[in-house]
Amino acid sequence: MKPLKLYQGQTPSPKDATRDAVSVLRRGLLPIVEIFYSLQGEGSRTGQATVFVRVAGCSLACSFCDTDFRVRREMIVAEIVAEVRGYNCPWVCLTGGEPTLYAEVGALCDALHDAGHRLQIETNGMFPRPDWRLDHITVSPKESEGGTLAPWYFENAAEFKYVIDDETDLARALANPCAGKPDSPLLFLQPNALNPAAVQLCISAVQAHPNRLRLSLQTHKLLNIP
Numbered sequence: 001m002k003p004l005k006l007y008q009g010q011t012p013s014p015k016d017a018t019r020d021a022v023s024v025l026r027r028g029l030l031p032i033v034e035i036f037y038s039l040q041g042e043g044s045r046t047g048q049a050t051v052f053v054r055v056a057g058c059s060l061a062c063s064f065c066d067t068d069f070r071v072r073r074e075m076i077v078a079e080i081v082a083e084v085r086g087y088n089c090p091w092v093c094l095t096g097g098e099p100t101l102y103a104e105v106g107a108l109c110d111a112l113h114d115a116g117h118r119l120q121i122e123t124n125g126m127f128p129r130p131d132w133r134l135d136h137i138t139v140s141p142k143e144s145e146g147g148t149l150a151p152w153y154f155e156n157a158a159e160f161k162y163v164i165d166d167e168t169d170l171a172r173a174l175a176n177p178c179a180g181k182p183d184s185p186l187l188f189l190q191p192n193a194l195n196p197a198a199v200q201l202c203i204s205a206v207q208a209h210p211n212r213l214r215l216s217l218q219t220h221k222l223l224n225i226p
């Protein structure tokens with residue numbers, strides 16, 4: 001087997017990581033970065049114990065991205081399910097990178113469901129996969145970084161989570177057509193890197209739009225847990 005390319009430094013290259021992930025998929029395996037057990041730190045599931053399965057590669061290259069999404073493990077679906085089951089936790093969060101980049105991940109969703117798990121997915125919303133069995137869809141749109149948002153998510157997401165740096169980001173969140181409609185997905189503002197100015201901007205916006213917006217903090221970073 002040809003060894004995967006090793007990257008230098010801390011910042012992954014999305015293009016290279018995705019190319020390596022696709023080469024793993026072609027061999028019938030899933031490209032995984034890591035599987036770990038922690039608490040969900042963001043959005044409406046904050047505080048719930050969750051097994052995270054991080055899929056390698058991404059469709060974007062956001063300037064603020066702090067996620068290492070290089071391929072670390074090449075696994076078959078049964079191996080992933082067995083490892084997840086070892087934590088004896090009902091909730092699993094499929095994250096990335098961008099897990100909806102690859103149709104093959106759908107088989108993992110179905111297998112985790114068949115094993116009795118509830119499934120959250122975190123996506124940038126570019127590639128809807130309506131045929132996957134999912135219980136909680138979290139969309140973090142990256143329009144400021146060239147991302148697009150598939151309209152399917154306006155009907156099917158549980159929540160949208162906007163990373164906020166400034167007023168322009170806030171305007172994008174408020175332009176989401178779901179904001180404030182009854183029974184529509186929740187709309188969270190998440191200050192980027194807990195930057196104090198962004199935190200204050202988010203607090204003021206939530207106070208100004210109490211029926212439309214909520215605050216999401218990266219509580220796992222505050223607690224220094226993975």
Ligand code: SF4
Nearest residue numbers: 058060061062065097
């Ligand atoms: S979509 Fe998410 S994982 Fe991908 S580059 Fe942007 S912040 Fe990073």
